[in-house]
Amino acid sequence: LAKTTQPISMDSYEGQEVNITCSHNNIATNDYITWYQQFPSQGPRFIIQGYKTKVTNEVASLFIPADRKSSTLSLPRVSLSDTAVYYCLVVGQAGNMLTFGGGTRLMVKP
Amino acid sequence: NAGVTQTPKFQVLKTGQSMTLQCAQDMNHEYMSWYRQDPGMGLRLIHYSVGAGITDQGEVPNGYNVSRSTTEDFPLRLLSAAPSQTSVYFCASRNPLAYEQYFGPGTRLTVT
Numbered sequence: 001l002a003k004t005t006q007p008i009s010m011d012s013y014e015g016q017e018v019n020i021t022c023s024h025n026n027i028a029t030n031d032y033i034t035w036y037q038q039f040p041s042q043g044p045r046f047i048i049q050g051y052k053t054k055v056t057n058e059v060a061s062l063f064i065p066a067d068r069k070s071s072t073l074s075l076p077r078v079s080l081s082d083t084a085v086y087y088c089l090v091v092g093q094a095g096n097m098l099t100f101g102g103g104t105r106l107m108v109k110p
Numbered sequence: 111n112a113g114v115t116q117t118p119k120f121q122v123l124k125t126g127q128s129m130t131l132q133c134a135q136d137m138n139h140e141y142m143s144w145y146r147q148d149p150g151m152g153l154r155l156i157h158y159s160v161g162a163g164i165t166d167q168g169e170v171p172n173g174y175n176v177s178r179s180t181t182e183d184f185p186l187r188l189l190s191a192a193p194s195q196t197s198v199y200f201c202a203s204r205n206p207l208a209y210e211q212y213f214g215p216g217t218r219l220t221v222t
Contacts, residue, residue: 032209043114043200043213044153087152091209100145100153 004101022088114214133201142184146197
């Protein structure tokens, strides 16, 4: 099973770019990498997914190196409302739902 | 679309009681999962299902049962509640052709 490791917490200031890295050394060939955001008392919300190289959407970018053993979620110009816990999750085929890691608690300060 | 719905939102049980947490989705997703989240912790997978009639265990299945008689519903049963099962429970669903999971609002369970 591809277990994930993330920093426990990060601090940033409004307007800065934030990069959160996730390690998934045992990722399988057909696994995808997904990232979620969770606010207190809410369920996680999907942000982005990727398989390799770089993926960008209106919310974030996801960078995945060639060996796919890690991934980096990049949040451009964060605001106070980006304060949340961010989880990476490796998802395999055939409904192989893997457990979330501990997540990274991002605190954005004014 | 209502998405993923969960009932009840809050529940208090006494040790030894049983109950069922309800989860329903209206997106025709084949895959559904149950997670628990303890205070300040990440989500842990309890059980999951890849389609009606098919279920499998996740990381922390002990003390819980599931069934999947329809595509829409995936109830989670606590057989004999214990204080260690005090947690927030999230249900999620996804299309097997995609990797995005949709989560419900959660059920906050307290066992005294």
